[in-house]
Amino acid sequence: MSIRRVDLANAKHMPWKNGAGSTAELAIAPPGASLDDFAWRISSAKVAGHGSFSSFSGLDRSLAILSGAGLRLHSEASAPLELTTDSQPWAFQGETTVYAELIDGEVTDFNLISRRADWTHDLQSLNISTSHRLAAAEQTTVLMIYCHAGGPLTCQFKGEQQLLSAGQGLLLDEADAKHAITLSTQIPSKVYLAHLQQRASH
Known part of the structure; x- marks a missing residue:
């Protein structure tokens, strides 16, 4: 995979069947996978x-709020939770x-959702x-760096640099993730980092 750029402006948009929102797909693995057979998926939804959330049996999810006042979440797994732009992402099954x-x-x-x-x-x-x-x-198969707000964000590693504007991200493979990365900006920026690790096959 090496280095792959993702851009919200070019994402595939899919309206929900219930009309209560829509999803922009930023990245999916393997490329071209469907919602039934993907290994992992990164998306943003309005x-x-x-x-109620859709059920994804056998998958793990992490959810963050990018904009708006937030969500009040009621689940069987925990007490009611208010998730806002100031919250760290919420991980759940x-x-x-x-x-x-x-x-x-x-x-x-x-x-972010993974099998x-x-x-x-x-x-x-x-x-x-x-x-x-x-x-x-050292223990990351895929690293995602996503600039949500602010920027431009400079990502410097291996003697080269990539520039990200708001709504853009990088997907780095295992070899690139093993290098230290310096993120720098002149305008305060909100950044999301995702570490994905493939389990060893049995």
């Missing part, structure tokens, strides 16, 4: 109404029954005011 209420109007969220039998993942948000150094990720 949520316009209250409703795809088969968990979750009902989401809009706190105050439409929100845009960010989703539990084959992959593990971790999604986190960072607020970068000047620069931030990412240590070499």
Whole structure:
């Protein structure tokens, strides 16, 4: 895979069947996979109404709020949770029954989902005011760096640099993720990092 760029402006948009929102697919593996057979998927969704999450049995999910007042989440797994733009992403199992209420109007969220039998993942948000150094990720198969707001964000590693504007990201393979990366910006930026690790085959 080496280095692959993703761009929200070029993402495939899919309206929900219930009319309560739409999803923009930023990346999916393997490329061209369907919702029934993907290994992992990164997307952003506009949520316009209250409703229950779709069930994804056997998959793990992480959810973050990009814009809007946020979601009030009711699940069987935990006490009610308010997820806002200030929250770290919420990780949960795809088969968990979750009902989401809009706190105050439409929100845009960010989703990472992976097949539990084959992959593990971790999604986190960072607020970068000047620069931030990412240590070499020895146990990462795929690393995603996504600039949500601010920027342009300079990603420097292996003696080269990539520039990301808001709504753009990089997918790095295992070889590139093993190098330290410096993220720098002149405008405070909100960045999402996803580490995906493929489980060893049995």
